Amino acid sequence: MSRYMRNRRPLAVVAATAATAMVAAGVWIANGTASAGVLSGTLYRDPDSAVVKWVAANGGDSRVGVIRDRIASQPSFRWVANYNPSTIQAETSAYINAANSAGQVPQLSVYMIPNRDCGGASAGGAPDYGSYLSWVQNFSRGLGSQMVIIVLETDSIALQTCLSSSELSTRNNALSQATQTIKAANRNAKVYLDGGHSAWNSASEQANRLRNAGIQYADGFYTNVSNFQPTSSEVSFGSGIINALNGMGISGKRQIIDTSRNGGAAGDWCADDNTDRRIGQYPTLNTGNANIDGYLWVKPPGEADGCAFQAGSFQPSLAYSLASGVQNPSSQAPVTTRGPVTSAVVTTRGPVTSAPVTTRAPVTTGNQGGGACTASYTTINSWGGGYQGEITVKAGSSSINGWTVTINGQTITQLWNGQLSGSGPYTVKNLSWNGSLPAGGTAAFGYLGNGSPGSPTLTCTSP
Known part of the structure; x- marks a missing residue:
């Protein structure tokens, strides 16, 4: 069975300095203007990445020009892989704020699932699932409100050989809850689940696993992370x-393909010992394919997999090998503008298949309790016989410490990020972590319902 290359790379607080923010003259930063997928904007190039820092510190190295021009000039994902519950919110917020201030789209790879890599080269993660979900809540609080692309838990769905049936069920539930927590914290977060790659599980098997892990709550799935399968193979696999x-009634899901090192594919799977690999297509959201939201560098080129070097460590020899064999690299990189991300706070929820397009505009607003809080409803998605809804609670002119929303006119079957009671009308109370809101602050909870979403009647009160 073909395997992923594992990666463990900590999230560090962004430290943008002139020394590290180098872009070679004449090298274009990847474009984010979408021509087919639903994402658009300029991708954020992390000035604190390992490759950028190496270039800044090694100006006399004979390899620096190739690595700078062909790798360090391009945006790639930052990996969040250290279990740091007390600091993760601040670290995430610093990175997100830096990207937002630049008017660009941040990219994060969350790698914290318990028993990750089945104890292999990138073993680690949260100590247990309760700790994991608590960590995800802290992480989500740092995501802000603008668009962020999140690749959630590489290998967590495609690699299951080390899990018993009960452990698998627990993992699937945790992935589903993590996705919903992230989406509730930032409705503009784009979350993608593990799709393996085209030389691993079959498309039907991977789809079944994705369904079990809550793909219905995510924006889609990603494939080929840290692997070398040709883009054409991944496109076909993703379509499958x-x-x-x-066919399972789950529509509107799209694909991200990691092209960080699939420009040449020969030899053993472990890139640490392989010099035949090459960087593939430069990162872009301009895919020309309605099923694909991005060709992105999820695995930062030059970071090791745990074979000859420590997983996640930057190795200039690997980076140089990946970049030096590329022909006419400047012609591969798409021409871009450096303007603001025009769609950072605009979310398109409409699917790319035959499912009905839904609206993000609130359809009902309730207000009670002297303006203490308001509640507004949005249909996130709908299908024959059901829908996914979201309610946003907003504090009035003063801060509140707790809220209660009553919902009438809908049939709710499942709810997250709130305490549900009743059978219609329903009562939803805040959880311990989302009840205290500053003046004008917001919190959100989501749910699934039967039938048509209609126009629910809402009221919001605060003690």
Whole structure:
């Protein structure tokens, strides 16, 4: 069975300095203007990445020009892989704020699932699932409100050989809850689940696993992370997954493909010992394919997999090998503008298949308790016989410490990020972590319902 290359790379607080923010003259930063997928904007190039810092510190190295021009000039994902519950919110917020201030789209790879990599080269993660979900809550609080691309838990769905049936069920539930927590914290967060790659599980098997892990709550799935399968193979594989999901009644899901090192594919799977690999297509959201939201560098080129070097460590020899064999690299990189991300706070929820397009505009607002809080409803998605809804609670002119929303006119079957009671009308109370809101602050909870979403009647009160 073909395997992923594992990666463990900590999230560090962004320290943007002139020394590290180098872009070679004449090298274009990847474009984010979408021509087919639903994402758009300029991708954020992390000035604190390992490759950028190496370039800044090694100006006399004969390899620096190639690595600078062909790798360090491009945006790639930052990996969040150290279990740091007390600091993760601040660290995430610093990175997100830096990207937002630049008017660009941040990219994060969350790698914290318990028993990750089945104890392999990138073993680690949270100590247990309760700790994991608590960590996800802290992480989510740092995501802000603008668009962020999140790749959630590489290998967590495609690699299951070390899990018993009960452990697998627990992991699937945790992935589903993590996705919902992130989406509730930032409705503009784009979350993608593990799709393996085209030489691993079949498309139908991977689709079934994705369904079990809560793909219905995510924006889609990613494939080829740290691997070398050709882009054409991944496109075909992703199409098969999407078709299988559609057959299960799960529509509107899209794909991200990691092209960080699939420009040449020969030899052993472990890149640490392989010099035949090459960087693939430069990162872009301009895919020309309605099923694909991005060709992105999820695995930062030059970071090791745990074979000859420590997993996640930057190795200039690997970076140089990946970049030096590329022909006419400047012609590969798409021409871009450096303007603001025009769609950072605009979310398109409409699917790319035949499922009905839904609206993000609130359809009902309730207000009670002297303006203490208001509640507004949004249909996130809908299908024959059901829908996904979201309610946003907003504090009035003063801060509140707790809220209660009553919902009438809908049939709720499942709810997250709130305490549900009743059978219609329903009562939803805040959880311990989302009840205290500053003046004008917001919190959100989501749910699934039967039938048509209609126009629910809402009231919001605060003690």
